[in-house]
Amino acid sequence: MEVVDLTGNWYNIAKAEFQVQSSRIRNRRKAIMVGILCLGLIWALVVAPLVMEVLLENVLGISPQVLIPIMPSLMRVGMMFIWFMLLIFPLSSALQEIRIGQWEVLLSNNVSTRDIFVGTFLGRLPTNGLLMLFLAPVLVSPFALGLQISLVGLSLMYITIMAFTLSTIWLSNLVTTAIQAKLGESPRGRDLSNALALVLSLVAVIPLIGLQLFQTLMLEVLGMDIFLALPFTWAADLVTRLGLAFNGIDLSTSTIAVLDSALGLDITTDVVLLGASIMVLLAVAIASADRLFTLNIGARMETVSTIRRENPLIRGIRRLLPGSFGVLLVTALKDFGRKAQNLSRIALYLILAVVIPLYAGYRSLESGQIDVQTVSVMTAMMLAFMGSIVFGGIGFLESKDQLWIIQSVPHGSTRFVKAKIMQALLLNIPIVLIPATLLTIIFGFHGGDFLLLLTLLLVTANGSALVGIGVTASNPSYENTKSEAFRQNAMRSVGITVASIALYQIADMVLSMLGYGALFSYIWQIPILYLIMLVAPLPIVGVLTVVIGARRLARPS
């Protein structure tokens, strides 16, 4: 029998990974990829600088030279953004698709973990590389214009960004592999992975919001010495140094001195540190790859959680609702509360419900003129957009077979939906109380304002939860966040929520055009009435959505 050489397995894995990444264009894969690459190069070298020039000089009315003094800080901000984008989002996405099953197939075919590791990285390289080819010029072009950097300098800047990008993807790959191997492909592992993915997106979102909120402070912090210890600072500073070294204008000595002091380290140190960090990362990944999987393969089977005594809330509900519906409600609460992904989704929900209004009201807080209406509407909007995702989506049903079981009981699906609604209404009480209380304390609202805020938040959070439950009941997506149903539901939920909130404004516009604007003018004069009219359509639409959803869920296939 012919013996097959297994030394090049990384290539086969890379090829398979690339085929997965480009599956949407599988019919004309080569032609389209080459076409995109050519477009990317034209974009990077010709179009992006032109677009930036028009944008800066004609639209914003500023000269690119103005950006030169703040180049070090802006480059660090840009690199930090790339770092988060490449490290967190692929990690978050990969965690939602645990691939231990695939690993087991590959490892059983005498493929080393190192091959899997290298192959996966290389397979994703073309798509990630193209993404950077389109994004990097946006960061570099304004400075290239201002400093009139030569083509050699520009190429070196792109190479630096590319090296930094690849090492970040490599690191992301390593961390993902380690986490996946640790968590495994059990239901518990999948739950924890989804929870972790949500937490990671929060980690990425918060600094970006923080950047907007405390822009000046962040720029100052990014200029501090502590950031000289982070790889994205070395890469950013090296790109800035290269830009300065290959500039086509005569920079004054004083400007160079200012920029030098902002950069901190010299060009050689930056090159050495960045190069060394890439080499260490490469070595660590290759050395540890073969141990990652085998070290933790048994861990996923060993965790057994045993139920203890029910908590006082569950016991209270049982006492209040002693019949079968009480049992359904208690079961829904237990199932929801024990899933780490649901808890991290609620945490995300709460944090955004506080941070976004804080961001909106920050300027007025500084000036001492707090606008209760703006803060109320912003918080309500945040809860409205997120509520449907928290209570609909993947927290609704685990599998089609679970639905078969529920449907095999008389009126089973209708009673199940009712229990889910009651569960959402109960959980929304603390969810709404927390941001309402925090914002009241931060902005120093009075008791009446607090009650108004609380009422508006309860109405929108519950209305949004009803929309989420209704949409998901109409088209269950189960636990699969990659499914078409999940994407459709997310779009429908947001669409219905936006339309419900805009309903009052649309009615105002249409009726005013028809000459019936007096009523709306009257409502506008009374802020409380206006706010109530603004949020009132959402729970009504929510009830309609949930009735339709419950009927569809009960319908035989």
Next chain:
Amino acid sequence: MTSNGISIKTDSLYKSFSSIEAVRDLNLNIPHGTRFGLLGPNGAGKTTTVRMLSGLMSPTRGTATVCGFDVGTHRNDIKAVTGLLPETPGLYSKLSAVEFLEFIGALNRMSGESLFRRIDSLLSLLGLESRQDDLLESYSSGMKQKVLIASTVLHEPRLAFLDEPTSRLDPSASVVVKDLVIALAEETDTSFFICTHMTGFAEDICDTIGILIEGSLVSRGSPDDIIESAKATNLEEAYLNIVGGRVDRQALLAWR
């Protein structure tokens, strides 16, 4: 609504999905207390038949009554008197076995001490009492299947649909299920409609067997009748004679 001693009656029951004909003009007449086994290869239409008879799926045409109730108009009545064990486990991973069975009981409007006594006895019968408070996510496939079997018979249905009940069970657990089915059929007059690939299990447990190929019922009778008509010595041989699927060794190794 009267069933006249008939558990399941179908008349030209037909189901298609676009151009695929899943079940073709199925005619069945199964008396009460029968343990009916539906055998057939993968994709023959067994699960589709179960879903139509349990009121989960509408037939494209034809009629059927289950325990005297029409599948088109009295779905909830059918669900009240039947139990369904689906092909793959659809359990709640974050509930314990007791909590899951309590949930199924609540869906069937059961609650209180009598429900917990029933749960305890079923878990004890299926050998799960030592793990009954562990979350289902840590259960093996076989243990999950046992929990599902308990959930199917929890509300004492008059007719139980079991879709591949022993496919994930070890031999000793299969014997428990077999004994449970026989005991329930004999003591409580429960009828069983069992889809299975396990010809040995079907031969031991079923008093009537139907063989379904590409949506059509090609053979029906007692296991002995089927074995005799297929000129075989046991049900597995009879099944292979009817369905085909014997391996041609020369073709199998032709690539070498």
